[in-house]
Amino acid sequence: MISVIIAAAGQGKRMGVSMNKVFLPLAGKPVLIHSVLAACSLPAVTNVIVTAAAEEVDTVTQMLTKFNLPAYWKVVTGGSERQHSIANALKAIPESAKIIVVHDGARPLATTAMFEQAAAAARKHQAAIVAVPVKDTIKSASADKIVTGTPDRRTLWAVQTPQAFDADLLRAAYHQAEQDGYLGTDDASLVERLGANVAIVNGSYQNFKITTPEDMQFAEVLFAERQEVGQVIRSGIGYDVHRLVPERKLILGGVEIPYSLGLDGHSDADVLLHAIKDALLGAAGLGDIGRHFPDTDGRYKGISSLKLLAEVQGILASHGYHVNNIDATIVAQKPKLASYIGQMNQNIAEVLSVSVSQVNVKATTTEGLGFAGQGLGIAAYATATIISAGA
Ligand SMILES: Nc1ccn([C@@H]2O[C@H](COP(=O)(O)OP(=O)(O)OP(=O)(O)O)[C@@H](O)[C@H]2O)c(=O)n1
Numbered sequence: 001m002i003s004v005i006i007a008a009a010g011q012g013k014r015m016g017v018s019m020n021k022v023f024l025p026l027a028g029k030p031v032l033i034h035s036v037l038a039a040c041s042l043p044a045v046t047n048v049i050v051t052a053a054a055e056e057v058d059t060v061t062q063m064l065t066k067f068n069l070p071a072y073w074k075v076v077t078g079g080s081e082r083q084h085s086i087a088n089a090l091k092a093i094p095e096s097a098k099i100i101v102v103h104d105g106a107r108p109l110a111t112t113a114m115f116e117q118a119a120a121a122a123r124k125h126q127a128a129i130v131a132v133p134v135k136d137t138i139k140s141a142s143a144d145k146i147v148t149g150t151p152d153r154r155t156l157w158a159v160q161t162p163q164a165f166d167a168d169l170l171r172a173a174y175h176q177a178e179q180d181g182y183l184g185t186d187d188a189s190l191v192e193r194l195g196a197n198v199a200i201v202n203g204s205y206q207n208f209k210i211t212t213p214e215d216m217q218f219a220e221v222l223f224a225e226r227q228e229v230g231q232v233i234r235s236g237i238g239y240d241v242h243r244l245v246p247e248r249k250l251i252l253g254g255v256e257i258p259y260s261l262g263l264d265g266h267s268d269a270d271v272l273l274h275a276i277k278d279a280l281l282g283a284a285g286l287g288d289i290g291r292h293f294p295d296t297d298g299r300y301k302g303i304s305s306l307k308l309l310a311e312v313q314g315i316l317a318s319h320g321y322h323v324n325n326i327d328a329t330i331v332a333q334k335p336k337l338a339s340y341i342g343q344m345n346q347n348i349a350e351v352l353s354v355s356v357s358q359v360n361v362k363a364t365t366t367e368g369l370g371f372a373g374q375g376l377g378i379a380a381y382a383t384a385t386i387i388s389a390g391a
Pocket residue numbers: 006007008009010011012013014015021022051078079080081082083085086104105106107209210211
């Protein structure tokens with residue numbers, strides 16, 4: 001189980017704008033959201049703690065709510081220095097966390113691979129940082145700008161985030177730093193003080209910290225490039241069956257259809273939308289509706305499947321996907337569905353924010369064969385294609 005801390009409680013003074021730099025829009029999303037989503041792209045991440053300045057807690061909360069994160073999240077108030085912010089966030093991490101990954105909200109270009117490699121190295125070595133070899137010659141200098149030394153560049157690394165740690169080790173390091181009044185500029189430096197080894201995993205020169213206005217311009221270019229290069233189409237399949245029973249409404253594609261029987265189920269039993277949702281989640285590699293909306297959860301009793309379709313759309317959006325097209329077939333001997341299909345297409349298109357031409361619902365009988373043919377139940381098949389903006 002991995003817990004993530006995202007540091008976003010700074011002021012962004014060097015950016016020279018009137019708002020916190022992590023709120024600035026970048027490739028259609030705030031900088032902070034890119035950083036959070038990069039961290040959440042690791043399946044083992046179960047919770048995310050975001051630090052925010054006291055006066056920005058509401059703004060950050062609203063922002064995270066809007067982007068419908070795939071993991072549990074919480075916003076905590078930061079401190080006057082980054083280290084104080086992380087110390088506050090540590091208090092909100094569950095005791096059960098094994099690995100804690102710390103990441104700057106201002107590093108939106110971190111990749112899933114960086115998080116994976118840092119976490120794997122932390123499991124092996126207890127502590128790991130993402131870093132790149134320095135390219136320039138580095139000098140030390142006195143306050144009056146006289147060079148005092150030239151360290152051997154071959155031993156120097158420019159350190160980034162994510163930084164990943166054994167949870168107990170990181171807690172001990174922060175405790176010790178507080179006792180000693182030590183203030184470091186990254187998390188690993190606190191762990192180094194305990195004598196622990198910190199492993200380096202290769203970062204990327206593109207994983208820079210957004211600090212000054214030209215960083216925003218450069219990041220825009222890199223995101224645009226990723227979008228072009230990395231855009232992929234994925235497809236998914238969904239199938240569902242519900243039993244026809246008396247005293248239930250028959251709802252298909254969000255349309256209530258007059259019939260003597262209705263579909264039985266925990267929700268409104270809209271078999272068509274269930275198949276479509278499974279196809280969408282399958283296309284995104286995100287499991288199925290049973291995983292996201294278990295029928296053991298009372299919140300979903302009788303719920304409109306259109307509402308859950310909207311939630312699935314939000315989950316996909318938060319993973320950087322949008323819907324390309326849906327094709328679906330309802331298998332029902334009775335009632336005749338042709339006159340309702342236009343409305344089903346419209347309902348689905350509206351919820352998925354696509355045009356009606358991207359949704360194609362069909363219906364068929366089975367010539368009296370099988371459970372559908374005998375009128376015992378209705379089945380639905382769906383396929384979906386979605387487009388990702390790339391890694
Ligand atoms: N008290 C602080 C200071 C910084 N940060 C976060 O730590 C990351 C790295 O810090 P930095 O780039 O220095 O951000 P700022 O402090 O916001 O920038 P500046 O120094 O230009 O004011 C940022 O995502 C920032 O929001 C934080 O959580 N709490």
